[in-house]
Amino acid sequence: MNEQVGLRGKAWFKALTGSDTPKNGDPHSVLATTAAVGNESALFLCVVPDKDSRFPCVRDGQVGLEEAFTLATHVRAVIAEDHDKPREAKRPIVAIVDVKSQAYGRREETAGIFFAAATSADAYASARMAGHPVISLVAGQAFSGGFLTHGYQANRILAFDDAGIVIHAMHKEAAARITRRSVAELEQLGHEIAPMSYDVRDYAKLGLLFKLLHTDDPLHPTSNEVAEVRKAITEAIADARKGKLNLSNRWESEAAKETRKGTLEVRAALEAQWFNE
Amino acid sequence: MNAPTLIPDFVNRKSFIELSARARAQSLFDEGTWKELVGPFDHIESPWLAKQGIAPQSDDGCIVIKGKIGGSRAVAIAFEGAFQGGSVGEVSGAKMTAALDLATKDSEAGKPTAAVLLLETGGVRLQEANLGLAAVAEIISSALALRQYAPVITIVAGTVGCFGGMSLVAGLSSYTIMTREARLGLNGPEVIEQESGIDEFDSSDRALIWAIHGGEQRVGMGLADLLVEDDAGKIAAAVRDFVHKGVPEKHRSEQVELYRARIAALDTSSQIDPATLRQQWGNPKGGVR
Numbered sequence: 276m277n278e279q280v281g282l283r284g285k286a287w288f289k290a291l292t293g294s295d296t297p298k299n300g301d302p303h304s305v306l307a308t309t310a311a312v313g314n315e316s317a318l319f320l321c322v323v324p325d326k327d328s329r330f331p332c333v334r335d336g337q338v339g340l341e342e343a344f345t346l347a348t349h350v351r352a353v354i355a356e357d358h359d360k361p362r363e364a365k366r367p368i369v370a371i372v373d374v375k376s377q378a379y380g381r382r383e384e385t386a387g388i389f390f391a392a393a394t395s396a397d398a399y400a401s402a403r404m405a406g407h408p409v410i411s412l413v414a415g416q417a418f419s420g421g422f423l424t425h426g427y428q429a430n431r432i433l434a435f436d437d438a439g440i441v442i443h444a445m446h447k448e449a450a451a452r453i454t455r456r457s458v459a460e461l462e463q464l465g466h467e468i469a470p471m472s473y474d475v476r477d478y479a480k481l482g483l484l485f486k487l488l489h490t491d492d493p494l495h496p497t498s499n500e501v502a503e504v505r506k507a508i509t510e511a512i513a514d515a516r517k518g519k520l521n522l523s524n525r526w527e528s529e530a531a532k533e534t535r536k537g538t539l540e541v542r543a544a545l546e547a548q549w550f551n552e
Numbered sequence: 553m554n555a556p557t558l559i560p561d562f563v564n565r566k567s568f569i570e571l572s573a574r575a576r577a578q579s580l581f582d583e584g585t586w587k588e589l590v591g592p593f594d595h596i597e598s599p600w601l602a603k604q605g606i607a608p609q610s611d612d613g614c615i616v617i618k619g620k621i622g623g624s625r626a627v628a629i630a631f632e633g634a635f636q637g638g639s640v641g642e643v644s645g646a647k648m649t650a651a652l653d654l655a656t657k658d659s660e661a662g663k664p665t666a667a668v669l670l671l672e673t674g675g676v677r678l679q680e681a682n683l684g685l686a687a688v689a690e691i692i693s694s695a696l697a698l699r700q701y702a703p704v705i706t707i708v709a710g711t712v713g714c715f716g717g718m719s720l721v722a723g724l725s726s727y728t729i730m731t732r733e734a735r736l737g738l739n740g741p742e743v744i745e746q747e748s749g750i751d752e753f754d755s756s757d758r759a760l761i762w763a764i765h766g767g768e769q770r771v772g773m774g775l776a777d778l779l780v781e782d783d784a785g786k787i788a789a790a791v792r793d794f795v796h797k798g799v800p801e802k803h804r805s806e807q808v809e810l811y812r813a814r815i816a817a818l819d820t821s822s823q824i825d826p827a828t829l830r831q832q833w834g835n836p837k838g839g840v841r
Contacts, residue, residue, distance in 0.1 A: 388737075389738040393720040398808065443682060537599045
């Protein structure tokens, strides 16, 4: 898995929208455009590497200050434009996710990247709560603060199923160091403890995904594969429109009944005691 | 002749930082109005830690207390920094999400219930990795839902500080209260040094850390609302004021254009001086008490 992070995201953005040029006024690390999906149009968003970024710590496809505020701007524009439309006519928002992490930089910390990330998560969640179907397609990596900023507030999450997909809180080397284990020990634990695994098929057991998708070569999708993915996005949009506006589908899913017993137990206990006055 | 004895204020004040998460949360409520929910005697522990040879705790490091603050309905949810660094695990995270959801339910039913989040946390508990990260996403969602009806007030008092995914929760709160001993940021200095090198961030440079992440700076630059002394009485009074103030007209995290323009105006050719940034972004409304 030595390919550069962000290339898969870009390839799928191009395949689904026909474009891969940034908008005027946007940093070159954010792709945003409106394109057809099903029989309607949707806002597509993607963060890509920009080796010339004026922020050095985002050049490999990390999500930094400009990326977060740009995503928030586009999402909020769609919320405002569709403000008076009924729920079924609100435009879907599709986040294509291939992000290495949040930016690990001093410039970013000084200027409050924690807050920038919050504005983007806020915008995506506000869109969902306003009735926009928000769909994430994890096309490559989805790490930590990068995923929280871009994609994790979606109603429905789709992901490819190959070894290049990694959804995790921290990359292996750092997680091993901080938990005082070797990378080999960490990988072994991942086989036994689903939430620690770096394998997307284990991630699917947590009940957080709508569907796993397959492509033979995610960097070079065939037209059949693009049609399949488009169909899956359309299904996810329809399912999101039928569902609740919050994230309860994640812990109420079939898989969560097995893997998130702790979540369900604590929710039930708290509810019982809350109303028992 | 005896010299008059002068006892400075700090000798008599009750430190907030020295309190446990449970005692901190209790200290915010009107006397006799509160009770703890899903406490240690309910024994809902992390299902993942024991499998890794780590002793779980019977409240998973998250304390939920419901009661009245200044006569208004409120719930406080506190992460205990002394247990696994205040990290967000499956159970501690779900406890916070569930408490926020119940406050929203009550608020929607005409009983507005404010939430006070006491965040001493390094972020996701890596032993529960993906369920911790998922819990943070769910907390963000539930805090945003409640914020429409009642204020979400974050306190970062120290000494752990608020880092990782939970810093986004502070970022979208209605109000954030900090002390001078508190730090707030997405990435801690050690992580930045490890990922980007010592030239990017020297994690042994204490002065630099406090200049960037410290409570005085965050309030001064307008990304937090009030700097309070480490005094339990003053912090409780500040919380009462924010509960009474209610939901702000516009939340800071909705003001995308203003902050996007500020970032666009930054000179990034070298590192950004925190003091200069504070002057430029200066928050006239940010207070000190």
